[in-house]
Amino acid sequence: MPEDRSGGRPGGRLDHRFPPVEPDGSGLAGVDAGGMTVHVRHEPSGEPAGETIGFRAADFGSLDALLHHCLTMIGRMPRILVAGVAGQPRPNGDVRVTNRPDWPVFRRDRFAATYGIQVETVNDMEATVAGVGELDETGYQRLTPVAATDVGETAGGRARLVVAVDSGVGVGHLDPHGRPHGTEGGHIPWQPRTRRESDYLAWLRALRTGPRDPAPATVPGPHASPPTPATRPTSATTPAAAAPAPSGTPVPSGVPGAVSVEESISGSRGFTHLYDFVALSIDPAPLLAAGVERARSERLGIAPLVIAGALAGDEFCVQVMRLFGGILGQFLRSMALVTLGRGGSVWLCGSVLRSPGVADFLMADGCLMAAFRPAGAEHADLMDEIPIHLVHDREIGVRGALALGRSRFQSTGRH
Structure with missing residues (x-):
């Protein structure tokens, strides 16, 4: 089971029980594992997405422990979990979290086998870029005046550059073909x-x-x-x-x-x-x-x-x-x-x-x-x-993780 290194801090103690499994084993969970705060949301099949839950990232000693806590917080065992993390996942899904150098390398297939679910790890900025495409007009504001020749006024427009300044600096972009990319541009x-x-x-x-x-x-x-x-x-x-x-x-x-x-x-x-x-x-x-x-x-x-x-x-x-x-x-x-x-x-x-x-x-x-x-x-x-x-949307990363999960897995009939 994942290691609990929360030190007994309030809200940081792990529940080592397995979350209850959905009867049909379906549903999608999205995770935005930020450097300071983690957001997780569960999206049952055929139902509106549930409430986003947030908690401190510093209360955990590994990505395994953090994701275990995510499953405990949503109270369900989804069929698919998509996690946006700071780092570039390897082709096999393993990833070292760059803003947590003391954490061990996350072994995706081992975690997936332990919980009996499908797991996808993506760069956190790839998820953020995808999340921009999920925004409506209430989730952002335009800072520059509208010019007659400019383009891309809408969140779903063509190529876009996304830059986040948090505890670190993240950079991602959407190419002209609509594919999101996470980078280490910061x-x-x-x-x-x-x-x-x-x-x-x-x-x-x-x-x-x-x-x-x-x-x-x-x-x-x-x-x-x-x-x-x-x-x-x-x-x-x-x-x-x-x-x-x-x-x-x-x-x-x-x-x-x-x-x-x-x-x-x-x-x-x-x-x-x-x-x-x-x-x-x-x-x-x-x-x-x-x-x-x-x-x-x-x-x-x-x-x-x-x-x-x-x-x-x-x-x-x-x-x-x-x-x-x-x-x-x-x-x-x-x-x-x-x-x-x-x-x-x-x-x-x-x-x-x-x-x-x-x-x-x-x-x-x-x-x-x-x-x-x-x-x-x-x-x-x-x-x-x-x-x-x-x-303005604080949940853009988890929105993007869910969007990537839908686009990658629904087409295969696995969601």
Whole structure:
């Protein structure tokens, strides 16, 4: 049976009894195994889908234990279970969950044989992309104005790029033939556009190997314009002179110099890094600093504190969000050029971007669109025709898992 490593925390203790089996052994269960929260929903054959159930992912020590708890929570043994997970499943369905490196590799066929059900593992962003196609007009809003030439205004339109900013950064896309794809795009490096972004990237690179100069460097204030080729690097733009990270800052691991988008703007590591970098040139308000220190001591994310401060007009937090928006905007542009060469639409998801007021702030400030549609850049006409939407639906991943289950299994007559 799956191992219970919940430590007896409230709501985390596993029920080791097998769930009752449906009389006809039919039905579909969809699971969105997020880094922080898990959503599961059961869809009986010929009946409306049941209620979505959510619980903490951190209460489990393996994907086996988590999925066992999903079956217990829905109280049924479905014939088919489709699980969207952070990671790229192997051809045999086995998968290592990337945001839970301490978890063992999930062995799909072994789990399926134990419970006597069919199991399909998919990348979580593949499920999210499929979920966008399930949305009605109440599940999203359009952020960019309607243009006479743009396309993809509806969720069921042609090619689309889907980017989620949660504890990590996820990227998926729907190709022109309607096939969803999950990627690991959040782990690629990014290219700075402004001096401020160059300084930030250099500082992040230095975190990988530690400072070589014991004297902290002075990081210049915000810069609005991109550096010119004639600009000489300042002491703050070189990794050797970057200031050391404040106490408690998680140091990225990996190859020195290869800083990913996820390390830079994700809701966990990204916002911690953004905060610490901006703090080198601007002092955070005492109340904010105290809140961040408390959150760190309790191993909680600081993104909600920074977001609340920016919406309240705190200059420190505004600078953090502008840096975040600029990097996100140019990342969206890069991904759109790769996946939407014939046009399409962009869909923003995840707890950070879904937080009340965040998307409105980024659009009103202009930091995101200035990077997504930079003046005079190549393919500006293509970018002008690509609309951006914000997904409000918190259950998009489990919706997509169910949609994939229906499309993959109903055609075979197994559902």
